[in-house]
Amino acid sequence: MMLGQPPELFHRTALGRMYLGDSLEVMNARKPATVSLVMTSPPFALTRKKDxxxxxxxxxxxxxxxxxxxxxxxxxDDGSLVIDLGGAWKPGMPVRSLYHFKLLIMLCEEYGFHLAQEFYWWNPSKLPTPAEWVNVRRIRVKDGVNTVWWLSKTPWPRASNRRVLQPYSDSMRTLLRDGYKPMLRPSGHDISNKFSIDNGAAIPPNLIAIPNTESNSGYLRYCKQIGIKAHPARFPAALPEYFVRMLTDPGDLVLDPFAGSCVTGEVAERLGRKWVCVDTVEPYLRGARGRFEGMKEPTEPRASKKVGSAYYRIPHPGLLWNRHPGHDEEPLPEDGGRRRATSPDLRLSRRHASSEVGAVNDLTSR
Known part of the structure; x- marks a missing residue:
């Protein structure tokens, strides 16, 4: 499609719309303060031009x-902007570009965004690049992590980590089973009675481990069936699902201005969120239609194994999704957590919680 033409409504579902055209025009036509989450992976500033x-x-x-x-x-005002942004290398040199850090600073200092938190998406199956520095000269290691910036208009966006809990580690399960030997921490705090509490799952770190191997097999089969080229730079559905779950309620609107094959739209549809996806390449959106034909289940299999080495294992973030629907149905705090909750779930003071984390770190590092 030629830029400058009005965006075309390319596909629609019960909850969402897919547009072919310039996302700036689509966004400009929207009223202010109507989107709860912008979840996207814009084109990276890469050395080589991509299709x-x-x-x-x-x-x-x-x-x-x-x-x-x-x-x-x-x-x-309580919405979020989540940007998956890969790094880049300086042309002809084994040094990294700073473009994504400059972008973050620009968004915060010039446009008024707040950095709510940075996340790191680790893709264990990512190929070793750049080959010249990693494979040939062997002077750098594999670049396997993308930075995911979570930004917001205020310091208090709506969010809940209860939506993205992970299974307890083996060490923590052992601790819950056998109990914690009474002792004082170096700080002098007695936390022996805190480790008998089983809250059902663990709060995840900001390192998200999702292999991107056969994550879109249903989509790829559809593209092959209709004879078009699949989008070459798709992220796995579990990545946007993590943030759609954590940062939005059912019925909220999610927008992806660089939609590609509309992974974000598929996730939003399945989770009961409204969505708008926009892209400028017609074949990519033709393939994206296949994500919504008779959609009942995710088009990518849920990971059931831990990711990592014998030294440190990181569970797939989706292991507990859909097992505790109450966490998904509980509305996000309207004030973004500004006021401290007094629910029974928050049993520890901030000081004791810090001590508890320290004790768990001691155990898992042995």
């Missing part, structure tokens, strides 16, 4: 400014 379109590093910040303005305008 799906990417800006060079020197032009990237200027190119992104128009999007930053619209993101801030259409987001609700």
């Amino acid at each position: 799906y379109g990417n800006e060079q590093e020197d032009d990237y910040l200027q190119w992104f400014r128009s999007f930053a303005e619209q993101f801030h305008r259409i987001l609700k």
Whole structure:
């Protein structure tokens, strides 16, 4: 599609709409403060030009400014902007580009966003790149992590980590079973009675481990069936699902302005969120239609194994999803957690909670 033409409504479902065209025009047509979550993976500032379109590093910040303005305008005051952004290398040199850090600073200092938290998506199956520095000269290690920035218009966006709990580690299960030997921490706090509490699951870290191997097999089969090329840079559905669960309620609106094959839209539809996805490449959206044909279950299998080495294992973030529906149905706090809750779930003071975390770290590091 030629840019400058009005966006075309390409596909619609009960909850969402898919547009072919310029996402800036789609966002500009929206009323202010109507979107709960912008979840997207914009083109990275890569050295080599890609088929799906990417800006060079020197032009990237200027190119992104128009999007930053619209993101801030259409987001609700308690909404969130989540950007999956991969790193890049300086052309011809084994040193990293700083473009994504510059983008973060620009978004916060010039457009008024707050960095709620940074996440790191570790893809264990990622190929070792750049080959020259990693495989040939052997002077750098495999770049297996993408930075995922979680930004917000206020310091208190609506969120709940109860939506993304993970299974307890083997060490923690042993601790719950056998109990904790009474002792004082170096700080002088007695936490012996805190480790007998089984809350059912653990609060996850900000390192998200999701292999991106056969994560879109249903989508790939559909593309092959209709004879089109699949989008070459898809993220696994579990990545947007993590943030859609944590940052939105059913019925909220999720928008992806660089939708590609509409993974975000598929996730939002399945979780009962409204959605808008936009892309400029018609074949990508033709393939994306296959995600919504008779959709009942996720098109990618849930990971059932831990990811990692013998030294440190990180559970797939989706292991507990759909097992405790009450956590998903409980509304997000309207004040974004500004007021401290007094529910029975919060049994520890901040000081004791810090001590508890320290004790768990001691155990798991042995």
